[in-house]
Amino acid sequence: MAKIKMTTPLVEMDGDEMTRILWQMIKDELLLPYIDLKTEYYDLGLEYRNETNDQVTVDSAEATKKYGVAVKCATITPNAARMTEYDLKEMWKSPNGTIRAALDGTVFRTPIQVKGIDPCVKNWTAPITLARHAYGDVYKNTEIKVPGKGKAELVFTAEDGTEIRETIHEFDGPGILQGIHNTDKSIASFARACFGYALDIKQDLWFATKDTISKKYDHNFKDIFQEIYDKEYKEKFEAAGIEYFYTLIDDAVARVMKAEGGFIWACKNYDGDVMSDMVSSACGSLAMMTSVLVSPSGVYEYEAAHGTVQRHYYKHLKGEETSTNSVATIFAWTGALRKRGELDGIKELQEFADKLEKATLKTIEDGKMTKDLALITSLENVTVLNSQDFIKAIRETMETL
Numbered sequence: 533m534a535k536i537k538m539t540t541p542l543v544e545m546d547g548d549e550m551t552r553i554l555w556q557m558i559k560d561e562l563l564l565p566y567i568d569l570k571t572e573y574y575d576l577g578l579e580y581r582n583e584t585n586d587q588v589t590v591d592s593a594e595a596t597k598k599y600g601v602a603v604k605c606a607t608i609t610p611n612a613a614r615m616t617e618y619d620l621k622e623m624w625k626s627p628n629g630t631i632r633a634a635l636d637g638t639v640f641r642t643p644i645q646v647k648g649i650d651p652c653v654k655n656w657t658a659p660i661t662l663a664r665h666a667y668g669d670v671y672k673n674t675e676i677k678v679p680g681k682g683k684a685e686l687v688f689t690a691e692d693g694t695e696i697r698e699t700i701h702e703f704d705g706p707g708i709l710q711g712i713h714n715t716d717k718s719i720a721s722f723a724r725a726c727f728g729y730a731l732d733i734k735q736d737l738w739f740a741t742k743d744t745i746s747k748k749y750d751h752n753f754k755d756i757f758q759e760i761y762d763k764e765y766k767e768k769f770e771a772a773g774i775e776y777f778y779t780l781i782d783d784a785v786a787r788v789m790k791a792e793g794g795f796i797w798a799c800k801n802y803d804g805d806v807m808s809d810m811v812s813s814a815c816g817s818l819a820m821m822t823s824v825l826v827s828p829s830g831v832y833e834y835e836a837a838h839g840t841v842q843r844h845y846y847k848h849l850k851g852e853e854t855s856t857n858s859v860a861t862i863f864a865w866t867g868a869l870r871k872r873g874e875l876d877g878i879k880e881l882q883e884f885a886d887k888l889e890k891a892t893l894k895t896i897e898d899g900k901m902t903k904d905l906a907l908i909t910s911l912e913n914v915t916v917l918n919s920q921d922f923i924k925a926i927r928e929t930m931e932t933l
Contacts, residue, residue, distance in 0.1 A: 535568040536880045542868050543595045543833075544571035545627075547605025548578055550841035553848060554858045554919060555605045558865060561923050562888060562930070567869070567881070572599065576627050578608045582620050589627045593634035596833055600875060603868035604631075604835040605861070628825075631833060632666050636718075637825040638725035639664045640796070641808045641837050643815035644822060644863060646893045648911035652814040658794030660811050663729065663737075664804025665722040668714035671801055676709040684709050714749075716756060723757045724828035726798045727765040727776070736775045736795040740784035740803070753800065754778055812837065816908055819857035824867060834867040836860035844919075855903035856919040862892055862926070891930035900925045 546555060563569055574592035581588055596602040608614060609626040632639070642661040645651065678684070684700040700709065730737040739757050741750035761769075761776050769776055779787070781803060788797065799807055812821045821837035837860055844854040866885040873881030896905060899914040906916045917925055 533566075535566060536878070536884055537568050538570040538872065538881065539876050539878065540872065541570040541572045541599055542872055543592060543599050543602035544573045545576045545592050545602060545604035545607075545833075546573065547576055547607040548840045549606075549608065549845035550848060550854065550856050550919075551606040551836065551838075551861060552577060552840075553845070554856060554861050554923075557920055557923050558858060558862055561927050562862065563865060565927075566884060571603075576605070576607050578610065578614070578618050578620070578624075581607075581624055581627070582618060585621065586624050586630070589630045590634065593631045596631070596635060596831055597827075597829075600831050601868050601872045602833040603864050604628075604833055605864075606836055606838060606840045608840055628835075629666075632825060635825060635827040635831055635833065636721045636829075637666065637827045637831070637833070638722050638729075639666055639804075639823060639825055640729055641812070641821055641823045643812055644820040644859060644893075645815060646820070647897045648899075648909045649816045649820065649896070649905060650910055651816070653789060655790065656793045656815070658792060659815070660788065660791070660793045661733075661735070661796045662804055662808035662811055663722075663726050663796055663798040664808060665719070665799070665801045667718040667722075667801065669712050669801040670710070672713065674711040678703050678707040678709055680706055686711070712749075714752075716752070719753055719756045720760060721828045722798075723760045724764075725826045726757075726796065727761060727769075728828065728830060729826050730774060730776070730796050731765070731768055731772055733796075734772055734774055736777075737798060738784060738795060739776070739778050739798040740781040741800055742781050744780060750800070757798075808837075817857065817904055819860050819902075819904060821860055822863045822867060823860075832868070832871050834864040834871070836864050853918045855916060855922070857902040857904050858919065858923055859892055859896075862923075863889060887933055888926075888930060891933055892926050894933075895922070895926045895929045898929070 546552060572595050574588055576589060576592060607627045610620055610623050614620065615623055640661050640663050643659045645659050681704055683702050686698045686700050688696040726737055741753050743751040743754045757778065784797065812818050818838040823835050823837040825833040841856050844856045847854050866889050870882050870885035873885065899911050900917055901909065901914055902922050903916050906914050
C-alpha cells in the first residue's frame with residue numbers, strides 16, 4: 533500500500549531518557565511504515581541543549597510558529613543532580629516554559645479514557661479538558677519572610693513617578709508576605725486561546741476564578757474573558773452550538789464532580805496545575821493524558837503530559853526489560869498528524885490518526901497493556917506487555933482495522 537504523502541512538515545522535537553526510546557519505537561513501528569513522514573527535526577535532548585546553549589529550544593519554537601504544528605517528546609528540566617549527571621554548563625530552563633513563552637500559549641490537558649480503566653468519578657463518561665493559564669501568579673511571585681513588627685505596603689510607581697500605595701498588613705510579630713502579578717496582555721492571550729480551542733473541538737467552555745474575594749485581581753480575569761467573548765466569539769459560539777460561561781471556582785469544583793464531562797475547564801495558573809493533576813489521577817494515569825499547547829494565533833504543539841520516565845530508562849540502560857506506557861506519546865503524534873492533515877486538507881492523514889488512536893485503545897480493551905494499566909484495570913485475565921511488545925501489539929491491531 534502506498535504511503536500517505538505530506539505536503540508541509542511537522543516540527544519534531546525529540547527528548548530525553550525512556551520517552552526518547554519510545555519515540556523512535558513509535559516512529560519505526562507505527563508511523564514510518566504508513567506515512568511518508570515529513571518533519572523538521574530538533575534534538576531537545578539535554579546533551580544537545582547544553583551543547584547549543586539552549587538555542588535549539590528557541591529555534592524549535594520559531595519553527596513551530598512558521599509551520600503551525602509541532603510534536604514534542606518529554607524533556608528533562610535539570611536540577612542540581614542533573615547538572616552533575618550531564619556535566620551541564622548551567623541549569624537550563626524548562627523547554628516547555630521556553631516554548632510556551634515564545635508561542636504565548638495555553639496548555640490544554642485531556643485524559644485518554646478507555647474501557648477497563650474506569651475514572652474514580654463514575655459519572656465522568658467523557659473526558660474533561662483542563663485549560664491552564666501558563667503565566668504569572670504564584671509562579672512569578674516575590675516573597676518576604678517578615679522578621680517582626682512593621683507595616684507591609686503594596687506600592688506601584690508609574691513611569692512619571694506617581695505612586696499608588698495600599699497597606700497590606702500591620703504586623704505585630706513575625707509572618708510572611710507574597711506579591712503576585714499578571715498582565716492584561718497575557719490574560720487576553722489566554723482567553724483567545726481558550727475560545728479558539730473550544731471552537732476547534734466544539735465543546736462548551738467554563739472559566740472559574742474567585743472574583744467575590746479577589747475583587748480586582750481575579751475580577752480582571754473575569755472581565756477580560758467576558759469582553760473578548762462578547763466582541764469576538766459570541767456569534768461564533770452560538771453558530772457552533774456551544775456555550776461559554778463563568779462561575780466561581782468552588783462552584784465549578786462542585787459542578788465538575790457531578791458532570792458527565794465533555795467540556796473545557798479554564799483555570800488560572802495554580803488552579804489549573806492542581807485541577808489537571810486531580811482529573812488525570814482520577815482517570816487513572818498521567819501516561820493516559822494528552823497535552824497540547826495552543827497559541828492565540830492558532831499554532832499547536834502536541835506532547836505527552838508526563839515526564840521522561842527516568843527510572844525505566846536506567847533499567848533500559850542495564851539491559852533490563854521495561855513495561856513503559858507509550859499511549860500519551862502516541863496520542864501526541866496522532867494529534868499533530870491530525871491537525872497537520874486538517875490544515876493541509878489531507879483527509880488520509882486525519883483518518884490515519886483516528887485509526888491509530890482506535891487501534892491503541894482497542895489493544896488495551898482486548899487485554900493487552902503495560903504494567904501500570906494492568907495494576908488498575910477492571911478487565912480480567914490481562915496480558916502485561918513490555919514497552920516494545922505493546923507498541924507491536926498496537927501495530928497488529930491496526931492491521932486488522
